Amino acid sequence: MAKIAYYPGCALNERSSHLDRSARDATVRLGFELDELDTWTCCGAVPPVSEERVMNLIAPSRILKDVRDSGRDILITICDFCYNTLKRTNYSIKSDEITRKRVNAFLADDTPERDYLEKDDSLWEDYAGEVKVIHLMEYLRDELGYDKITESLRRSLNGLKIAPYYGCVMLRPQNEIQLDDPENPSIIEDFVTALGAQSVAYPYRTECCGSYLSVSSPEASTRLCYRILTSARNNGADAIVVSCPLCFYNLDSRQKAISEAYSDFTPVPIFYFTQLLSVALGVEFGRQGFEKHYVDVTPVLDRIGINTGLGGVE
Amino acid sequence: MSENTGLAPPKSPPIRLTREIVNAGFKQRVNELSGQHMDACYQCGNCSSGCPLAQEMDILPSRVMRLVQLGQSDDIINGGTIWICASCFQCTVRCPKGIDIQAVMDALRQIAMEEGVDHFGPDQISPELAASVPQPGLVGVYRKLAT
Numbered sequence: 001m002a003k004i005a006y007y008p009g010c011a012l013n014e015r016s017s018h019l020d021r022s023a024r025d026a027t028v029r030l031g032f033e034l035d036e037l038d039t040w041t042c043c044g045a046v047p048p049v050s051e052e053r054v055m056n057l058i059a060p061s062r063i064l065k066d067v068r069d070s071g072r073d074i075l076i077t078i079c080d081f082c083y084n085t086l087k088r089t090n091y092s093i094k095s096d097e098i099t100r101k102r103v104n105a106f107l108a109d110d111t112p113e114r115d116y117l118e119k120d121d122s123l124w125e126d127y128a129g130e131v132k133v134i135h136l137m138e139y140l141r142d143e144l145g146y147d148k149i150t151e152s153l154r155r156s157l158n159g160l161k162i163a164p165y166y167g168c169v170m171l172r173p174q175n176e177i178q179l180d181d182p183e184n185p186s187i188i189e190d191f192v193t194a195l196g197a198q199s200v201a202y203p204y205r206t207e208c209c210g211s212y213l214s215v216s217s218p219e220a221s222t223r224l225c226y227r228i229l230t231s232a233r234n235n236g237a238d239a240i241v242v243s244c245p246l247c248f249y250n251l252d253s254r255q256k257a258i259s260e261a262y263s264d265f266t267p268v269p270i271f272y273f274t275q276l277l278s279v280a281l282g283v284e285f286g287r288q289g290f291e292k293h294y295v296d297v298t299p300v301l302d303r304i305g306i307n308t309g310l311g312g313v314e
Numbered sequence: 315m316s317e318n319t320g321l322a323p324p325k326s327p328p329i330r331l332t333r334e335i336v337n338a339g340f341k342q343r344v345n346e347l348s349g350q351h352m353d354a355c356y357q358c359g360n361c362s363s364g365c366p367l368a369q370e371m372d373i374l375p376s377r378v379m380r381l382v383q384l385g386q387s388d389d390i391i392n393g394g395t396i397w398i399c400a401s402c403f404q405c406t407v408r409c410p411k412g413i414d415i416q417a418v419m420d421a422l423r424q425i426a427m428e429e430g431v432d433h434f435g436p437d438q439i440s441p442e443l444a445a446s447v448p449q450p451g452l453v454g455v456y457r458k459l460a461t
Contacts, residue, residue, distance in 0.1 A: 011448040045453035046401065049420035050347040056457070081450035172403035173414065182407045208366045208402030212454035215447055216434045217398060220370045245448040253446065 004139070005072045006034035007063060009082035010042050016079075016245035018289025019272045023078055023136060025287060026278035030144060030152060034076060034136075037066065045081045047088045054102045060089040061103045062110070065127040078136045078274070080244035084169035084177065087133040091176045094129030103127070135170070137243060137273060138179055141187055146194035154282030156196030159304040162276070163200040163237035164188030165228065167247040168208045182206070188241060191273060195280045202235040204228040209250040218254075222261060225254045229268045238300050239269045241276060248272060253294045269297040279306060326373075329386065336385040340425075344382050347421035354411045355379040361405035361415050371395040375405055375415060382418070391426045397433040397459060420458075427461045434459040 012020035027034050041059050048056035064086060067075045077083045092099045104126045134142075140149065166185055174182040183206065192199040207228060210221025229251065232240050242248050252270040259265050275288050279301070285308050290297050298308040329335075341352050355376075362374040373381070373395045381390055390396065396419055405415040426433075434455060444452065 009450075010453075011450055015446070015448045042449070042453060044457065045450040046457050049414075049417040050349070050424060053424075079450060081454065168400070168402035168404070173406050173416075182403075206404075208400050208404065210367075211400040211402060212451045212458065213367075213398070213400050215439060215443060215451055215455040216459055217370070218443075220367060220398060223370075224366055244450075246451045246454075249446075249448050249451065 001028070002032040003035040004032055005067050005070070005075045006036050007040055007043070007067075007075055007077045007082060007086065008036060009077065009079040011079055011081075011245040016248065016272075018292050019078060019245060019248075019274055022272060022274040022278045022283070022288055025283045026274055026281055027136075029278070029281040029283070030140075030149065032144070037063070037070075039066065043082050043085045043089075045085060047085045047092075054099070054106070057089050057092070057099065057103050058106050060086050061093060061127060062107060064090055064093075064129075064131045064133070065107060067131045068127060073131055074139075075131050075133050076136050076139055077133065078243065080135075080167060080170040081246065083133065083135045088173075088176050090129045090131060090133055093127065100126065100128060135179060135243070137187055137191060140191065146190055149191075149194045149277070149280075150196075153196060153280050155280050155306060157276065157280050157304065158196040160197040160300065161200050161236050161238045162192045162197045162271075163202055163232035163235065163240045164192060164205055165209075165232070165240050165242045165247060165251065166206045167242065167244050168206070168211065170243065171206065188243075188273065192241060192276075195276055197276070200232065200235050200237040202231045202237065204231045209247050211246060211250075214246075214250050214254065218257070221250055222254055222257045225250050226258045226262055226265065229255070229258065230265065233266060233268050237268065238303075239271055239297070241271050241273050243273050255295055267295045269293070269295045269300050271297065326377075329384070331384060335388075337387040338385055340385045340387040341382055343425060344418060344421050347424055348414065348417040350413050350415075350418055352379065352382050352413075352418070354413055355383065356411065358410060360408045360410060364404045364408045366402065366404060367398050367400060370398045375399075375419075378422070379413075379415070379418070382422075387425070390422055391429060391431060396422045396426060401458065423458060432460045436460075 008020050024034055040063055043060045044056050108124055171182045171185055180187045189199040210224045214221040255267050301308050345352055359376045362368055362376040365375050368374055373393050378390055378395055399419045401416050403416050409415055
C-alpha cells in the first residue's frame with residue numbers, strides 16, 4: 001500500500017481526533033496510507049505577513065525540510081490552517097530568495113544539537129521549497145480521482161442534501177494556495193456528488209465563520225455562524241460538510257449560543273468530509289467520533305437508511 | 315447588537331488635516347511592514363462591501379486604507395477594526411488593485427502592539443474555552459492579537 005507523508009497538526013492529534021481517525025480509515029480503504037511524520041511540531045497556525053517576523057516561518061520550514069530529507073516530495077495535511085501555513089511558507093521560501101536565505105540560516109543553526117544527538121554527518125543542503133504541500137481533498141481529486149471514490153463506495157449517500165462550507169484559509173490567498181477558484185470553488189461540491197449525495201448551493205459557503213474570533217470576540221462569531229447556518233438551511237441543506245477543525249468548532253459548538261440568541265434557529269448537523277467519506281466507504285458508525293458533535297448527526301443518517309447502531313454496513 | 319445586523323457604521327465627521335495630527339512616517343512604515351503600496355488604493359470600497367465582519371467594525375476597511383494614506387494613525391491604532399478582522403482574505407481576493415489588505419491589517423496590528431496595545435491577553439480567556447477550542451484557534455488568536 002502506498003504510503004504518503006502526512007502532517008496531522010495539533011488539533012487532529014487531540015481535540016479533533018475524529019477528523020484524523022476518519023481520514024485514516026477512509027484512505028486505507030481507498031488504497032493508500034497516511035504515514036504520519038516521525039517528528040513534527042506545531043506549524044504556527046497563521047503565517048507571518050511582514051518580513052521582520054521570520055521567526056514564525058521557522059517551525060513550518062523545519063517540518064518541510066524534514067520531509068525533504070526523508071526523501072519524499074509530497075506532504076498531505078487536512079487541517080486548513082496547517083495547509084495554509086505550510087503551503088504559504090513553502091511558497092515564500094520558493095519565490096523569495098531573501099526569505100530562503102534567512103530561514104535556512106536559522107535552520108542550519110539548529111543542526112549542531114541534532115548532530116550531537118543523531119550523529120548526522122551529511123552535508124548541509126538548503127531547503128528551497130522542494131516539497132509539495134497538498135490537502136487531502138486535493139489528493140483525492142487530483143491524484144486518486146473522484147471516480148475512484150465513486151467506484152469504491154459501499155454505501156451511496158443518495159438522498160442527502162449537503163451544503164459544502166469552504167471557510168477562508170482553504171482557498172485564500174489564491175495566488176499562493178491555488179487549490180480552486182477563491183470565489184466560485186467546486187472541489188467540495190464535486191466531492192459530495194462523488195459520494196452520491198446532492199450538493200446544495202447557498203451564498204455563504206466562502207464566508208468566514210469568525211476563525212479565531214470565537215476566542216476573542218465570541219458574539220461576532222455567533223452572528224457570522226448564524227448567517228451561514230441559516231442560509232444553508234433555507235436553501236434546503238440537511239447538513240454541512242467542512243474540512244477545518246476550527247470551522248467545525250465554530251459551526252457546531254456555537255449552535256448552542258446561536259439557539260439562545262435567535263429564537264427562529266433550527267440546528268444543522270456538521271460533518272467532516274472524511275466522516276462522510278468513511279461512512280460511504282463502509283467504516284463502522286461507531287468509529288466516526290460522532291459523540292464529539294454538539295448537534296446530533298444520527299437523524300440525518302437514519303433517514304437515508306444508514307445503520308447508526310453499533311454495527312457497520314458490512 | 316443583533317438588531318442592527320447588516321448596518322454599516324455611521325459616517326464619521328470630516329477631518330481637518332494639520333501638521334499636528336498627520337503622522338508623516340506612518341504610511342511608509344505600513345508599506346514596509348506589509349509589502350504593499352498604500353497609495354494604490356483608489357477607494358472603490360470593494361473590501362468594505364465584501365468584509366463579513368464590516369458590521370462589527372467602527373472603521374470600515376476602505377476607510378482604514380484612506381486613513382493610512384492620510385497618516386491618521388491614532389484613529390486606527392486605538393480603534394476596534396484591526397482587532398475584529400479575522401484575516402479571512404476576502405478583501406485581499408476582491409481588491410481590484412491587487413492590494414493585500416489583510417497584510418495591511420497585520421502590519422497595523424504589529425504597529426499597535428509595538429506601541430504596547432495588546433488586544434487579548436492569556437488572562438482574558440475562559441477556562442472552558444481554553445479547554446475546548448481547537449488549537450489553531452488558540453495559537454491563531456495569540457499570534458494575531460497579542461505580542
